[in-house]
Structure formats: C-alpha cells, structure tokens
Amino acid sequence: MAQAAKPSGNTLLDEKRQWRTIYPQYINSNLTIERGRRLPKSKCVPDPRINEIADVMAVNSAKFDFVLCPEKCYCREVDKENPIARGFIKYRVKNESFKNKREVLIFVAQLIPKLKSRQNPKANSVDTSKPSASATTNPTTNAPSGGGGGGGGNKKKKGRR
Numbered sequence: 478m479a480q481a482a483k484p485s486g487n488t489l490l491d492e493k494r495q496w497r498t499i500y501p502q503y504i505n506s507n508l509t510i511e512r513g514r515r516l517p518k519s520k521c522v523p524d525p526r527i528n529e530i531a532d533v534m535a536v537n538s539a540k541f542d543f544v545l546c547p548e549k550c551y552c553r554e555v556d557k558e559n560p561i562a563r564g565f566i567k568y569r570v571k572n573e574s575f576k577n578k579r580e581v582l583i584f585v586a587q588l589i590p591k592l593k594s595r596q597n598p599k600a601n602s603v604d605t606s607k608p609s610a611s612a613t614t615n616p617t618t619n620a621p622s623g624g625g626g627g628g629g630g631n632k633k634k635k636g637r638r
Contacts, residue, residue, distance in 0.1 A: 497578050499566045500551045501525045504586040513553045516582055522589045527564035529595070533588045534568060540575075543568040 502513035506521035514521060527547060534543040547564040550557045557563075568581070575581050589595060 495569050496567045497569070497581070499530055499568060499582065499585065501527055501530060501562070501564070502551045502554065504530075504582055504589075511553075513551060515579070516586060520583055520586055522586050524561075525586075525589055526561060527566065529589050529592055530566050530585055532592055532594070533585050534566060536588070540571055541568050542571060 500513065501524075502508055503515040504521050504525050505514055506518045506523050508514040527545065531543065531545050534541045544567045545564065546567060549565055550563050551565070554562050570581065575584065
C-alpha cells in the first residue's frame with residue numbers, strides 16, 4: 478500500500494533553516510571581531526544601517542527574499558537604546574549564486590558604498606569645529622569640592638569597640 482505523505486514538522490524546520498540573519502554589526506568596520514564584526518576591515522563599511530542593507534537586498538530582489546526586523550538589537554551591542562544600532566534582516570537566497578553567508582556579507586558590504594544615500598549624505602548644519610568647554614579653560618573643575626560628597630548626615634557613626 479502507498480502511504481500518504483503527511484506534512485511533518487521537519488519541512489517547517491527546513492524552511493526556517495534556509496533563512497539567515499544579517500545584523501549591521503557584521504559588516505561594520507568600526508567594530509572589532511569581539512564586538513561582532515564578521516569580515517576583514519578592508520571589506521567592511523563604516524557604520525552601516527539596517528535601511529542600507531535593506532536597500533541593497535531590495536535592489537537585488539531577484540537574488541534574495543528578505544524581511545526587515547527593526548525592533549531587535551544585537552546581543553553584543555553596548556548601547557541597546559540607540560535606534561541606529563537596532564534591527565536585523567532575515568534573508569533567503571533564491572538562487573544558489575552564493576555558497577555561504579560570508580559571500581552574502583561581502584556582496585552587501587561592497588554595494589552599500591554605491592548607494593545614493595552614501596554618496597550624497599544629507600548636509601549637517603551642525604558646526605563641529607566649535608571648541609567645547611574643557612578642563613583647561615575652567616580651572617575650577619579639577620579642584621576638590623568642599624562638600625566632601627560623603628552622603629547623608631543622619632548615619633550613626635562607628636565608635637571605638
């Protein structure tokens with residue numbers, strides 16, 4: 478007798494295994510390997526954003542299916558509240574033009590500098606050349622204060638025992 482093919486949990490699991498994850502930290506040239514960078518600095522991009530990775534994936538939609546997840550944060554990220562450092566992309570390669578995830582990361586990192594948002598960044602009107610107040614201009618900042626900063630005054634003091 479022929480057995481009917483039942484949909485098993487393995488097909489769903491196999492479907493999930495085809496989807497990979499890219500965090501912007503994987504291709505950030507300003508990070509160390511310990512902080513999450515996965516490629517050599519020469520192949521990385523300074524401070525990539527999740528939207529730039531999504532733009533590269535959208536342009537190459539014949540090669541990738543992808544889903545943008547902006548609310549999650551990379552586990553090694555120090556500033557978890559920074560909205561620029563948040564998010565990841567789940568992607569699946571449609572054709573077998575890439576052998577592994579590393580080749581996809583290199584491909585994405587090569588295309589991010591070619592984006593129009595990278596070539597023509599918005600002009601910031603903030604002048605960063607202004608000198609800020611520092612310890613050399615204000616000599617009283619390094620002087621010890623007279624308050625002592627010892628805390629509350631209602632504590633019972635230790636006596637001789």
